[in-house]
Amino acid sequence: MRDFDYAAPTSVAEAVKLLQDHNGSARPMAGGTDLIDQVRVGRISPDLVVDIKKIAELNVLQIGSDGLHVGAAVPCYRLYHDAMIKDLYSALTDSASIIGGIQIQSRASIGGNLCNSGPAADSTPSLIALGAVAVIAGPQGNREVAVEDFCTGPGKNVLGRGEFLVELKFPARSANSGSAYQRFIPRNEMDIAVVGVGAAVQLDASGKNFVSARIALGAVAAKPLFAAEAGKLLAGQPVSVETIQKAAEAARAIATPIDDMRGTVEFRKHVTGVLVMRVVQQAVERALKTKSGNAP
Amino acid sequence: MSTVEKPASTPKYKVIGTRPIRHDGTDKVTGRAKYGADLRLTGMLSGVVLRSPHAHANIKSIDVSAAEALPGVRAIALCGDIPDAANKIAELGEGSVNLQHLRHNVLAENKVLYRGHAIAAVAADTIHIAEEACKLIKVEYELLPPVMTVLDAMKPDAPVLNADVKTNSLGEQTDKPSNIAKHFRFELGDIAKGFADAKVIVEREFHTATVHQGYIEPHNATAMWGQDGHVTVWCSTQGSFTVRQQVAELMHVPLGHVKVVPMEIGGGFGGKIAVYLEPVAAILSKKTGRPVKVLMNRADVFEGTGPTPGSYIKVKMGADANGKITAAEAYMAYEAGAFPGSPIGAGAMCVFACYDIPNGKIDGFDVCVNKPRTSAYRAPGATNAAMATETVIEEICEKLNMCPLDFRLKNAAKEGTRRIDGPVFPRVGMVESLEAIQNSEHWKTPLSGKNQGRGIASGFWFNCGLKSAATATVNGDGTVGLVEGSTDIGGSRTGLAMQFAEALGITVDQVVPTVADTDGVGYTDVTGGSRVTFATGWAVYEAALDISRQMCKRMAEEWEVPVDQVKYENGGVTGPDGKRLGFAEIAEKSVKHGEPIVGKGTVDPQCPGGAFATHCVDVEVDPETGKVHILRYTASQDVGTAIHPAYVEGQIQGGAVQGIGWGLNEEYFYDDKGTMRNSTFLDYRMPTCLDLPMIETILVEVPNPGHPYGVRGVGEVPIVPPPAALANAIYNAVGVRMQQLPMSPPRVMHELLKKNK
């Protein structure tokens, strides 16, 4: 392991400057649960680690009629301890409570999970399903990118030199909406998703029909996938096993997994369908219980 | 959670059968116990090993000049620093090793045979400098195609790993280099007639994956090569004397000039018998004149140390209409890894050992592949074999419409049964282990849920005896310092102290057991083969008898009576006319005048008594994902006498859990270049506590007639039945027969998808 310098800026501007000045050899660090391990095994060797946890904007956790704001350094435990997030953004709570164990969750952030840009990251499908937008700060000021457009390949994303993630913005949720995330792992803990599926659904007032749905897949392609077509197939359709089955087929069709030590192509494609069924059904159950949202 | 079944005749013991707190417990739970990585010596350097990134390659050159020039680098070790070894075989107690192969395994000379094969080692002021220096060593390779499975390696045109390995075929030495180091055969009766007499015959092929022992503590070694040429080695090992022998023979140093200090050990399971780092640390210390510590990380452990072999096994078995086995045949090829020496011999002796089979034939093959040299792992070779036999039996039972438990009872090996490889069993407990399951609440409780199934399987392991020594010094206050040489992996210090206390009629708290270094105790073989409680237990028993004899002699002299009129009983010496003095009082006298009392015991017992186990498991299989959820698990075992029942239960639970991991998820996952892709505990999936129910245990006590307290080894056989029991349960749950390990969700799902097509 190589030596590195450490800085803990307290403002966004300062952080941007540090990152920019180091010309690509500086790395932002939130919880460090990915970063430190990667430095340790020599996968990356930054000259400077920029600890972003001391910046106020990155610790914001706010829910209101304009939706939900999650600062990029907010650790998982703060999310799953919030009852309102649990009710309205259940998929996010599912993800935050799955990532690692208690020690990891008290450090690991959703921002870090997204910026690490692993294809199997457990929160990214939930972010996509919930329609989250990444707010990015950089030398040219702030810009926004929909989460489904954020990752570009294994460990790769749209962040340019001097840029970093400030927060994740989620639109407000209405009554009769529900969401869920599930992953398949061979053990019951300590594992990386072999397939992960996040889904968010909006039902009509009767609870019998889908108004809209968003479905996202993890671990079945080089990056997390937004299964837009699968969601569209549900919009305006009755809630039934048959309609969900069709969406599951559409989701399976876009999966392009690989054979590796975590699973085979055959298995991952098959389980994608299984999980879409299970996750959409769970999201529907939750929607039926959601009598009011935070939308104005 | 556990029941102990004691035959009525078991004598009553005072100490044996109780559950005292272990002597080493407090230090371990408070973090004070010293492991190899904790060692800090003045002037100590850090050593790091450079390992091969390739599975199979010739080394064309090694250039260490840039590494040597790095400030802080003190020495670099290469294979040439180990004196050339003849093709001599060193006996290591449980197994033997060819010294030239050991030398080439410790540091590769002109060929690397597996990814992770050690090539060079650097000693430097810090571990970081040593790591950087390793990156500066330039190795030029000529890549060769990797040979990763036994079936590939056995092909006539397969690339050959070792030019000096030539097949020993049915006792004949051939002279063409080959990956097949050995082919042997066992035969009994008339196999053709046996199959002709059968009503049903089932023949199946099995593939099992390479798996690791998965001990929590990585290998480590620290060495100090003194100016006088004497070497001290501190390490994590199952046998300090076996490390002494390997280091002495490799480095051409007299045995007495090597002292090995066994540190506490965080698991071994058979994988900490062969040396890896010890000679490397010794060379680096010799070159620098300073102590050098070398540690492995987890990837080093997976890639560089002994897994247990993957295998290909074909089993054919026939039974008559009454469910009596008439014939059985096995073809078994085990991965040796880079150098010959797989546990195929043991596997072949175990494959049909649970049953009385009149006609049999077993062919065994020891096959080199581009993986780390395999080492022992709990009942080495037997688990692979049981997977085959025990699932074939289930198919026979299905065809005969017979209860698999009744079938096993009908065919169970008993006293007098001859194994296909020759030996005749003494009194053993196969029948009792089956009956214990039959009578268990588990077996009597039917399953009701969907996709649920129950499976049983049995297993056998020999256990071994080998040599042990112990000494015991009686202190003036009645405490005793008990010194022995078996490194303590499973609580053996306490199990030994209990046998010692029982023999002298004192309490276990009076005994202070210590595991000594090789200069501090007589020769003792490895902690392996389930032998410590048995053999070292016997040595401490002898030491206790020695003490009691000395006490009798002393009291006879003091009371001025002939020695045959005094007797050691109930924790003291009794003489004529109601004369009596207790242990502590004699101890007090012994330090005041006369000779000190020091007991000694040395043994080489011959009848370890084989161990049999039967496991019963209930599973529920998710039919949409192939994931196996274990609902309930019961393990019954003939344990001889349970000296410390909690430790026996622990051994059974631990073994069962390792077998479950082997059955369900564990495997070395290789890419096409022969690189292990899952050399972390994240992706090498051992079960966690969330994946398991409490393992229920039934201790069946059939005392071993070959031991003063009836002890049988218990530590190994519990790993044997689980994969087969799980396979049988999976079949009964969802109707697919698994013939490949591990039975991971993708594999089970694959079979389910095939079936539902």
Ligand SMILES: Cc1cc2nc3c(=O)[nH]c(=O)nc-3n(C[C@H](O)[C@H](O)[C@H](O)COP(=O)(O)OP(=O)(O)OC[C@H]3O[C@@H](n4cnc5c(N)ncnc54)[C@H](O)[C@@H]3O)c2cc1C
């Ligand atoms: C034991 C263990 C278990 C784990 N289990 C899981 C699991 O079950 N599921 C799962 O998905 N992950 C798991 N992880 C991985 C990891 O914990 C998560 O990805 C976590 O969310 C990362 O967050 P962090 O705050 O620690 O990120 P960090 O390690 O701080 O950063 C991760 C990466 O993102 C970059 N980064 C961080 N913040 C920003 C930012 N604001 N802007 C730009 N770049 C940034 C860093 O430079 C780094 O490259 C596990 C890790 C460990 C060690």
